Amino acid sequence: MTTTDAAETRTDPASGRRAGVAVELRDLNRRFGEVRALDGFSLDLAPGELVTLLGPSGCGKTTALRALAGLEAVDSGTVVVGGRDLRGVPVRQRDMGMVFQSYSLFPNLTARDNVAFGLRVRGQDKAARRRRADELLELVELGGRGDRYPHQLSGGQQQRVALARALAPEPQVLLLDEPLSALDAKVRVALREQIRAVQTRLGTTTLFVTHDQEEALSISDRVGVMRDGRLEQIASPAELYARPATPFVAEFVGTMNHLPGTTTADGVEVLGRRLPVTTGRPAGAEVDVLLRPEALLVTPDPHGTGVVVATTFLGAVTRVHVRVGDTQRSGARPGGDGTTVLVDRPSAAVAGLGPGAGVTVEPAPDAQPLVA
Amino acid sequence: MKQREVPAWVGVVPFAAYTVVFLGVPVVAVVLGSFVDPATGAFTLDNFGIATSGVYLRGFGSSIGLSLVTALVPGVLGLVLALAVRASPSLRLKRAVATASGVFANFGGVPLAFLFVATLGSTGLVVELVKAVGVDLYGAGFSLYSFWGVAIVYGYFQIPLMVLVITPALEGLRPNWREAADNLGATPVQYWRHVGLPVLAPAVLGCMLLLFGSAFSAYATTSALTSGSLALTPIQIGSFLNGNVLSGQENVGRALGVGMIVVVGVLMALYALLQRRVSRWLQ
Numbered sequence: 265m266t267t268t269d270a271a272e273t274r275t276d277p278a279s280g281r282r283a284g285v286a287v288e289l290r291d292l293n294r295r296f297g298e299v300r301a302l303d304g305f306s307l308d309l310a311p312g313e314l315v316t317l318l319g320p321s322g323c324g325k326t327t328a329l330r331a332l333a334g335l336e337a338v339d340s341g342t343v344v345v346g347g348r349d350l351r352g353v354p355v356r357q358r359d360m361g362m363v364f365q366s367y368s369l370f371p372n373l374t375a376r377d378n379v380a381f382g383l384r385v386r387g388q389d390k391a392a393r394r395r396r397a398d399e400l401l402e403l404v405e406l407g408g409r410g411d412r413y414p415h416q417l418s419g420g421q422q423q424r425v426a427l428a429r430a431l432a433p434e435p436q437v438l439l440l441d442e443p444l445s446a447l448d449a450k451v452r453v454a455l456r457e458q459i460r461a462v463q464t465r466l467g468t469t470t471l472f473v474t475h476d477q478e479e480a481l482s483i484s485d486r487v488g489v490m491r492d493g494r495l496e497q498i499a500s501p502a503e504l505y506a507r508p509a510t511p512f513v514a515e516f517v518g519t520m521n522h523l524p525g526t527t528t529a530d531g532v533e534v535l536g537r538r539l540p541v542t543t544g545r546p547a548g549a550e551v552d553v554l555l556r557p558e559a560l561l562v563t564p565d566p567h568g569t570g571v572v573v574a575t576t577f578l579g580a581v582t583r584v585h586v587r588v589g590d591t592q593r594s595g596a597r598p599g600g601d602g603t604t605v606l607v608d609r610p611s612a613a614v615a616g617l618g619p620g621a622g623v624t625v626e627p628a629p630d631a632q633p634l635v636a
Numbered sequence: 637m638k639q640r641e642v643p644a645w646v647g648v649v650p651f652a653a654y655t656v657v658f659l660g661v662p663v664v665a666v667v668l669g670s671f672v673d674p675a676t677g678a679f680t681l682d683n684f685g686i687a688t689s690g691v692y693l694r695g696f697g698s699s700i701g702l703s704l705v706t707a708l709v710p711g712v713l714g715l716v717l718a719l720a721v722r723a724s725p726s727l728r729l730k731r732a733v734a735t736a737s738g739v740f741a742n743f744g745g746v747p748l749a750f751l752f753v754a755t756l757g758s759t760g761l762v763v764e765l766v767k768a769v770g771v772d773l774y775g776a777g778f779s780l781y782s783f784w785g786v787a788i789v790y791g792y793f794q795i796p797l798m799v800l801v802i803t804p805a806l807e808g809l810r811p812n813w814r815e816a817a818d819n820l821g822a823t824p825v826q827y828w829r830h831v832g833l834p835v836l837a838p839a840v841l842g843c844m845l846l847l848f849g850s851a852f853s854a855y856a857t858t859s860a861l862t863s864g865s866l867a868l869t870p871i872q873i874g875s876f877l878n879g880n881v882l883s884g885q886e887n888v889g890r891a892l893g894v895g896m897i898v899v900v901g902v903l904m905a906l907y908a909l910l911q912r913r914v915s916r917w918l919q
Contacts, residue, residue, distance in 0.1 A: 335815055355818040362819045368812035372834040372917040381830070382820035413917045433821060 284312030284469045285346035285436045287332065292341030294327055294493075301327040302338065303493035309437075312467040314460065315498070316480040319490035320516070325473045328490070329439050332471060334358050346436055361430030361468075365442040367422045369414040375401065375425045376410030382433035393432075400428035403462060420451035427459060431466065438463065438470040444479060456483050477517050481505065489513045511636040514554050521560065521605050525553035525635070532635055535560075535626045543635045552636040557608035559631035562586060564617065568624035572617050573604065582611040586625050663897070670890040683891035691867055692888070696895060699852055699869040702783060706790040707847035713791070714798025715840060721799075722806050734803070737796035744793050749860035752789050756780045781862050789857060794847050801846055805839030837914040845907050849900060869896055 287309040294302040301324045309315050317325035330336035332343055334355040343350045350358055361382075369378050376397045377384075383393035401410050404424040414422055423443050430438060440459065444452040460483040463470050474480050480487045481501040488498035489512070497509040508514035525534035527549045531541045534553040543551065562570075562584050570586040584607045605625055617623065627633070673680040686692060721733045755762045756773075757780055763773050779785050809832060817827040833840075855870040864871055869892055876889025 333819060335818070355815075356821045356823065358819075360819060362816065364812050364816065366810075366812060368810065368816045370813055370816070370831045370835075372831065374917075381817070381822070384830070385817075385820065385822040385826045415918075429816075429820070 284310075284467045286311050287346075287437055287469055287471070288342070288344040289328065289332060290342045290344070292328065292331055292343075293339045294324075294331065294336065295339060300324075300493045302331065302341075305341070305490075305493060305495065307488060307495065307498070309469050309471060311469055313485045314463055314470040314472060314483065316472040316474060316484040316487045317490055318474060318477060318480040318487050318516070320475060323490040324493040325475075325490050326441055327493075329441055329471055329473045332437070333360055333362055333439050359433075359435050360437045360439055361433065361435035362439040362441065363423065363426045363430050363443040365445055367414065367419065367426070367446070369422055369425055369429070371414050374411050374413055375406065375417065378414070378425055379410075379428045379432050381429060386433065396432055397428070400432055401425070403431075403465075404428045404458065418451075419447050420455055423447065423455060424458070427462065431462070431468070435468065438468045440470065440472040442474055445474070445476070452479070459483065481517070487517075489516055506632070508634060511552075511554060511634060514634050519557055519606060521555050521557060522636075523553045523555060523605070525551050525633075527551055527635070532633060534633065537627045537629075539627055539631055539633050541633050541635055545635075554634040554636060555627055555631055557583060557606040559628050559633075560605065560607040560625055561628050562607040562609060562614065562617070562623050562625050564621060565624040566622040568622050570605070570623045570625045572619055572621045572623055574619055575614065575617060577611060578608075580611060581608050582614050583608050584614055584617055584623075586623055588625060666890045666893045667897075669887050670894045672887055674886045683885075683887045684894075686885065686888045687891035687895055692869075692872060692892060695867040695869045695872045695892075696899070698783060698867050699896075700899060702787060702790070702868065703848045703851040705787050706794050706851040707844045709787075710791045710794035711798050711840070711844040711847050714795045714843075715802055715836075717795065718799045718802050718806055722803070733799065737799040740796035741793050741800055744854070745856035746860040748789065748792060748857050752780055752785075752792075752861065756785070756788070781865055783866065786858055786861060786866060789861060790851050790854065794851060797850060798843055798847060801843045802836075802839060805836060805843075808839075809835060834914065838911055838918070841907060841911055841914065845903065848903060852896065852900065 287307075289305060289307040292302045292305040293300070299322075303324075305324065305328055307315070307317075307328070317328060319325050327336055331338045331341075332345075334350065334353065345358070345360075369375075370381065373381065376394065379397035379400050380393040383396060388396075398407065398410060401407050404427055406421060406424055406428070409417065409421065414425070417425065423446075426443070443459070444456055447455065456479055459472075472480075472484065481504070484501055486498055487501055487504050489496045489504065491512055497504060497513045499507075499509075504513065504517055508517060514520050523534050525532045527533075527543045527545045527547050528538055529547050531539050532543055532551060532553055533539075534555070539553075543549075545551065558581075562572075570588045572584055573587045574585040576583040576585070586605045586607060588605055607625060670683050671679055671681070673682065688696075717733070721730055724730065752760075754760055757763065758774055760780070766773060780789070813831055813835075814827060817831055822830070853870060855874055858866065858868055859871055859874060862871070864875065873889050873892050873896075876886065876892075
């Protein structure tokens with residue numbers, strides 16, 4: 265029998281079975297007093313897909329994940345996994361693996377016994393569950409540390425054990441509730457790549473929750489941005505960044521400049537340049553134009569309307585902070601003072617620019633603005 | 637000018653002095669006295685011979701038995717109550733139970749004895765009420781002044797004491813553990829068997845040791861309740877303090893005291909061994 269490469273990558277090497285199933289969350293509603301944690305929330309996950317819910321604190325992303333796990337009751341709505349309606353199905357019968365934000369390893373069990381816990385409660389014999397636990401510890405690169413107790417492991421190692429534990433019973437769905445947020449930056453980057461590698465290899469349908477946009481964009485097939493209990497937009501990371509559907513998404517994903525502009529018959533005029541865009545407003549209206557820092561150009565000009573106030577070296581790219589003329593009502597958010605524009609250019613191109621230099625800032629000809 | 641700092645150990649001096657004067661010195665006096673013949677002032681082991689035979693041996697047996705029973709049963713009941721209260725979302729209930737436990741755990745002596753005599757004594761309110769419906773407690777062999785009667789009375793302060801001392805340990809049980817176990821397919825019984833109880837075991841053992849000590853040293857309640865009819869070591873020591881003692885046996889009371897110290901010492905050694913076993917994961 266032959267299999268395609270794609271099928272091989274989606275097959276659990278330990279069990280030989282395809283793990284991914286489709287997940288449908290349909291019109292979920294959940295209120296906590298006056299707060300609507302979920303407000304008609306719907307989401308579909310394709311088999312084997314890794315979808316991330318991204319959003320600010322309190323937007324409902326963790327509630328959505330916990331509703332899927334069965335840890336949070338919903339007021340209305342349906343959860344269907346692999347064609348099975350999970351209404352009324354208790355948590356322990358939902359066949360899902362979960363990694364929690366804070367360390368949730370059982371402190372009285374070794375790493376191996378933690379990983380084997382799900383198999384133990386299913387009555388699997390000791391030799392088989394030990395074998396499976398050791399395989400998974402190898403998978404998360406913790407082979408040889410199976411006899412250690414959680415307090416003898418670092419934070420990153422504990423979360424890797426938690427990942428192995430969640431995967432051990434071969435769950436239909438993997439749920440990751442901000443599993444990296446308690447770790448330091450370097451470990452976070454390494455572990456997120458490992459999570460993605462393991463998930464891709466096993467092909468387990470995965471819902472990941474985070475408030476860290478870099479994390480979301482770097483490992484997801486699709487990212488859903490949430491606000492006030494609803495999905496604002498769900499798309500691939502590239503599309504989400506390049507074509508945010510709403511100003512909220514634009515601001516939440518990546519850095520965005522807010523610039524004053526005026527609508528024209530076929531678009532908008534901003535920083536002296538006309539850009540084609542559908543505004544839905546009559547010509548001549550004053551609007552906020554949202555542009556990414558890389559969608560702007562900065563050129564040295566002693567008589568220009570802008571003055572460089574700072575530069576931030578980011579490696580291949582340098583971010584230039586330009587204070588534009590007092591007559592302009594422009595600025596960058598968040599954290600700006602209302603008169604500073606951020607421009608990202610290749611470091612070599614702006615090497616000569618330093619604080620105090622006069623410059624002109626304008627949109628690149630192919631810039632794709634968003635009008636608020 | 638630089639001020640001279642007071643060494644940290646100075647803060648310990650009052651407590652250390654208090655402990656030496658009111659614990660160290662009496663213990664030494666009791667231990668030394670237990671080896672002395674009061675008539676001749678000579679060294680003797682006779683006091684221990686008397687203290688470990690007859691009514692005094694039965695006293696140790698009853699005291700240890702009563703203390704074990706009233707450490708284990710109220711310990712388990714207190715643990716269950718504390719877990720139930722912790723699981724409740726009602727802050728009002730948590731506060732009410734904490735306050736009530738604080739009061740009941742410190743309610744003892746003559747008032748507690750009177751409370752039980754009035755309710756479960758031979759003509760007590762509850763006894764008369766159940767007799768009216770055809771149940772004769774005393775006729776069936778129950779007596780408030782017996783071993784099991786006293787055990788019930790001890791439960792009055794032992795259960796709330798367990799609630800008070802185990803509650804902080806329960807806060808250490810992370811909700812995440814329960815959710816993770818649920819998520820991995822464990823039933824509530826499997827969670828408690830494999831995670832909850834093993835995690836709590838060191839604290840539960842410690843609390844039960846405290847309950848044992850509380851019951852083993854209890855004097856006033858039993859004394860008021862039984863008037864010395866139940867042979868318990870603290871009551872017997874009390875009789876020596878009261879001067880109600882045969883001439884030449886004054887130091888038997890001291891030997892009984894040493895015996896109590898030995899019992900608690902042995903129990904603490906057993907506790908340390910058991911503690912090490914159940915808390916391997918903490919080492």
